[in-house]
Amino acid sequence: MDRVLLAHGGGGSLTKQLIRGMVVSRFGNPALAPLSDSALLELPPGKTAFTTDSYVVKPLRFRGGDIGRLAVSGTVNDLAMAGAKPLYISLALILEEGLPLDDLAAILDSAKATAGEAGVTVVCGDTKAVERGAADGLFINTSGIGVIPEGVSVAMERAAPGDAVLINGPIGDHGVAILSAREGLSFETPVSSDVAPLNGLVVAILAAGGEAIHALRDPTRGGLGMVACEVAEACCHDIELDEAEIPVRPEVRGACDLLGLDPLYVANEGKLVVVCAEGVASAVLTAMRAHPLGRSAAPIGRVLEGAKGRVTLRTAIGGRRVVDPPYGEQLPRIC
């Protein structure tokens, strides 16, 4: 028996065997151990942040990561973007009959390593199996709970005219890595996904900027363009981005040119956008650059007085264009 059977999701002894052998053996901790209906947690004081995401990325493994690392990082990042310290996550698996158990083990190993990196504990889970053809290998849902420390208040609405817009590194790596893996494209310099938990970097940013950190967002599906539009809409001010300042790896730019994609809309899984008071921007950039996930941090724009909630891009050649939210997606199943 080296593949997922339908009976693995039946709730009987085979399910239990899978959960004990695959999940508890890796993630075991006092909250998870009872394998009861709910995990019981003692949360520290503070506002609670709660988030959920399902991951359907295709393929399951790609250069720089896999669905396990993605599922943990994505949910950790959603908590971190609320200014929360991520504490606990859930792990719910939908397995397609026939999935090799070795593949599942490798993905769970990766999820475990990422949870360790982020300092979060997997406290509850679920396993379902569906027949061959009713799902595509493996879907993972992770939900997460975090607590927002006293004094932290980040929200898109807090972005204000004069604020600086920063990013922690080059955009588009995740999307291009997935597309390369999926289409069997190979570039001279292969592109790795940037997938990573960003909560450590957020701690450094909040330490450097304090209450002058107004908003944090991770530009995942829809990319930097989408996130900029969302912030502008939420705060009711215009945002101006400087194309020449937005870091893009040459190989990502090349791949995007070839594939007809705009890097501005390509997904990232290890990037964050910081909107902060101009007065702290330099200190925040210094703090970001001192962190392994922020070495190439850059100021990429600013919030303007304009109250239309519109985003414009000052192009590298001196022009100016409106950045609209993307309609659908450039790449399906990117996360």
Add this chain to the structure above:
Amino acid sequence: MDRVLLAHGGGGSLTKQLIRGMVVSRFGNPALAPLSDSALLELPPGKTAFTTDSYVVKPLRFRGGDIGRLAVSGTVNDLAMAGAKPLYISLALILEEGLPLDDLAAILDSAKATAGEAGVTVVCGDTKAVERGAADGLFINTSGIGVIPEGVSVAMERAAPGDAVLINGPIGDHGVAILSAREGLSFETPVSSDVAPLNGLVVAILAAGGEAIHALRDPTRGGLGMVACEVAEACCHDIELDEAEIPVRPEVRGACDLLGLDPLYVANEGKLVVVCAEGVASAVLTAMRAHPLGRSAAPIGRVLEGAKGRVTLRTAIGGRRVVDPPYGEQLPRIC
């Protein structure tokens, strides 16, 4: 556009349109409204319960319910079985390209009605779309947060020799309803799923039994048989069930006979097993019977001194057989 497109899951304006039109319009509340990465919650004091479940039931709609009602009830019940007051849930959708939007709307209506019935608020969500053939219509993950009131402590380990085992009504309805829908079977008396949120009933049970309520479990996948085995194993005592006392509708028994199923292992979605001190059993039964979801509540067995953690069934004809945990499942995709 009356069906799900891949672009509905792309994170762009079409995703936003779907979320606003389908989700926010139904579930809108101050925590969900910002549509940011995490919901921000003020939890009341007490231990926090956290749970997750993915739902892959087939078909999406069945007599007595649908995947929407199931997804809300199942997660509410997992919290309630920990003795928690369910407060907040997440709603993550994996949509197959081509799913009729009207079907999705009907399912979300049902989820909304069930959330209202249970008194829980949907505070965060996620929408992904996968291409035709990569999922089967719709999968839903709900995760939930609840708070355990001061003085409540229910856990399988607390089941003790002499305790009574109670159930709130007839077993096997959900499994038989799903199988009938799936196989196009029609019985003279059609069977409806029992799917329902049980948190109100749990409040009544805890009010009647107080700290003498030792354990609560909902016998879903694997049925009453599986849950009895799990409690016996966890508390390290034997459990004896009286077959003649376990309520089973005649039509469910008939269907099980026909299909070669043992009702003891058939899934329920609106049943709970109570393990309580014998001294309060009668008061608890009275309280259960006064609740709409407990009218047919019955005492079905007891916890014995034996320390093997084994479950036995005193059969209706006076015999005795060991109840083993089921190996896989009798019915795939039952929830």
